[in-house]
Amino acid sequence: MFPQPTEPTVAEPLEAVDSDCPTCGAAAVFAYRVVDYRGWLRVTKCRSCLHVLDSRRIRPPSRSGVA
């Protein structure tokens, strides 16, 4: 069988954050929204060492124009 993915599905393009990673110092911090089985999260994460700077539940994005 296939292993479970370690991350929820990335549903948004990465958004560069103007901040260095406090753990490894890399300027590779990105924020993005993801959705998992419980709903939406906004995650701020270093793509170099994978340190999670911030992760919080958010309301689902508005779906204006979608019936």
Ligand SMILES: [Zn+2]
């Ligand atoms: Zn890092």
